[in-house]
Amino acid sequence: PSMTPAEQAVLRSGSGPGAAQWLSAPPTTRETTMKPETFQVALRRRLRLRLPLGSYRCPGSTCGRQLDVLGDHLTSCPCTGGPQRRAKPLEKAWQRVFREAGGRVVPQPMLRDLDLGVAPTDTRRVDLVARGLPLFGGIPVCGDASLVAPLHCDGTPWARAATRDGVGIERARRH
Numbered sequence: 001p002s003m004t005p006a007e008q009a010v011l012r013s014g015s016g017p018g019a020a021q022w023l024s025a026p027p028t029t030r031e032t033t034m035k036p037e038t039f040q041v042a043l044r045r046r047l048r049l050r051l052p053l054g055s056y057r058c059p060g061s062t063c064g065r066q067l068d069v070l071g072d073h074l075t076s077c078p079c080t081g082g083p084q085r086r087a088k089p090l091e092k093a094w095q096r097v098f099r100e101a102g103g104r105v106v107p108q109p110m111l112r113d114l115d116l117g118v119a120p121t122d123t124r125r126v127d128l129v130a131r132g133l134p135l136f137g138g139i140p141v142c143g144d145a146s147l148v149a150p151l152h153c154d155g156t157p158w159a160r161a162a163t164r165d166g167v168g169i170e171r172a173r174r175h
Helices: 005-013 036-047 072-076 082-100 167-174
Strands: 104-107 128-131 141-143
Touching (some): 005 167, 072 082, 082 128
Antiparallel strands (some): 128 141
16 A cells, blocks of 8 residues: 555655664663653654544643644643653753763753853743863753654644655754
């Protein structure tokens, strides 16, 4: 049977060099360990198998859409906080990398607190700031983890995501 555009988009987004390295990372630290049910859901998402869902409606306070059995809506809906939760392991991994490199890491600082000239009322955050690294003349390094989905929260693929690799991350860069 031929694949749907959504299946093609998910396949393309999870392919390429290094895309499956999370499957071979030994669970030796908190950052590389998943609860069994989380691992099962991650594998099912990758294989496009039905998820063991407990609810049939989106838990997002302003959404309430019907959920699909493949989890596409939950991973993409901005109302649930799902995209932010999915980024946490990546943020923690980068924090560890910078700490092991000798940096002093500040997780989730407000932009207004970084002496960047932003308004005191600005509520944006960056995922981490690492100070004291032997890089770039010692200036602080800011990092922001970006996880993107190849599908809209209704399960349809973003334009060209079914036919071209990297569409999601290109979209995120432009945004």
